[in-house]
Amino acid sequence: MNTSVTIAGVTFKNPVMTASGTFGSGMEYGEFVDLNRLGAVVTKGVANVPWPGNPTPRVAEVYGGMLNAIGLQNPGIDVFIERDIPFLKQYDTKIIVNVCGKTVEDYVEVVERLADTDVDMLEINVSCPNVKEGAIAFGQKADALFGITSEIKKHAKQPVIMKLSPNVTDITEMAKAAEAAGADALSLINTITGMKIDIHKRTFALANKTGGMSGPAIKPVAVRMVYQVANAVQIPIIGMGGISNAEDAIEFMLAGATAISVGAANFINPYATEEIVQGIEDYMQKYNVADIKDLIGAVK
Numbered sequence: 468m469n470t471s472v473t474i475a476g477v478t479f480k481n482p483v484m485t486a487s488g489t490f491g492s493g494m495e496y497g498e499f500v501d502l503n504r505l506g507a508v509v510t511k512g513v514a515n516v517p518w519p520g521n522p523t524p525r526v527a528e529v530y531g532g533m534l535n536a537i538g539l540q541n542p543g544i545d546v547f548i549e550r551d552i553p554f555l556k557q558y559d560t561k562i563i564v565n566v567c568g569k570t571v572e573d574y575v576e577v578v579e580r581l582a583d584t585d586v587d588m589l590e591i592n593v594s595c596p597n598v599k600e601g602a603i604a605f606g607q608k609a610d611a612l613f614g615i616t617s618e619i620k621k622h623a624k625q626p627v628i629m630k631l632s633p634n635v636t637d638i639t640e641m642a643k644a645a646e647a648a649g650a651d652a653l654s655l656i657n658t659i660t661g662m663k664i665d666i667h668k669r670t671f672a673l674a675n676k677t678g679g680m681s682g683p684a685i686k687p688v689a690v691r692m693v694y695q696v697a698n699a700v701q702i703p704i705i706g707m708g709g710i711s712n713a714e715d716a717i718e719f720m721l722a723g724a725t726a727i728s729v730g731a732a733n734f735i736n737p738y739a740t741e742e743i744v745q746g747i748e749d750y751m752q753k754y755n756v757a758d759i760k761d762l763i764g765a766v767k
Contacts, residue, residue: 468756469757469758469759470744470751472759473725474725474726475588475626475651477561481744482724482725482747483716483744484505484509484705484727485505485730486509486728486731487509487565488535488730489729489733489734490508490511491511493508493558496733500740502558505741507560507563507726508562509565510547510551510564511539513547513577514539514566514568514577515568515580518540519540521540521675522675524672525537525674525678526673527663529661529663532683532684533731534661534673534678535678536677538675539592541567544580548580548584556585562587563586564588565630566578570599571614574618575619582622582623587625587626588626589626589627590654591616592630593606593629593630597611606629606635609640610644612629612644616648617648628653628654630655631645631696632656633655633656633689634659638656639699643699651702652702653702653704654706655693655704655706656688656692658678658685659679659688660679660680661678661679681708681731682709684709685708686710686715686718689706689707694723697722697724698723704725706722706724707729710728712742713742713746713747714750716729717762721762721765
């Protein structure tokens with residue numbers, strides 16, 4: 468039974484990864500999850516300088532999921548290279564670094580700093596507000612996405628995954644722009660913009676007013692977008708959005724994802740990723756699937 472998948476020349480022992488921002492760099496989960504069992508650990512967003520994040524409150528529970536407006540709080544690339552990479556290198560898992568920034572130059576600086584490090588792939592978070600474009604996210608305009616992707620590809624030594632925002636009219640237009648600019652893979656979806664109001668206090672539940680919604684409620688939207696993108700581009704897709712168990716993961720793969728990332732589920736069940744790895748193996752045995760690649764995009 469073969470569970471390995473390959474994306475842009477990088478082979479993963481299985482398709483199960485962590486979704487950025489829900490797993491740190493794995494340190495907090497080490498006592499619950501055997502990181503050696505995971506295909507990859509995708510780190511929290513890393514910027515060129517430390518980011519303090521947004522004011523609190525910045526997390527709110529909603530029906531079927533959660534809203535977050537953390538604001539990509541992170542200690543910056545220096546701490547990441549010194550602390551997080553050596554920690555992850557202890558394990559037999561691939562390392563994918565999520566990169567964030569406020570300008571194209573910010574992203575390029577991080578990508579260049581990572582060029583000589585022992586990480587396997589870069590995932591570029593284009594849902595960050597582009598400060599030079601009136602804070603419209605890089606991933607919400609096809610030309611901005613094309614521009615940042617092509618610039619990052621000029622500097623990156625590792626394969627580049629562009630993480631697409633679902634907060635657009637046509638996800639395939641964005642996917643095609645990233646592919647045309649040289650992206651090696653795509654990951655989708657990032658969170659859906661949402662809002663919650665506390666009716667008793669008559670105020671916003673989040674200090675930021677809006678936040679990114681994740682959790683089981685967004686899964687049907689995510690599956691639909693992965694399917695659309697898989698049928699619009701030739702490059703591999705990492706699917707995510709509301710994956711809680713192996714059934715969810717397999718659904719994404721049947722829609723066209725080569726690998727999957729588990730996000731909000733880690734907060735309610737720290738064992739989720741490892742259970743999903745086991746659940747996929749059980750499914751393959753039950754249905755006599757010899758090679759997991761036979762599941763990718765099997766539903767047309």
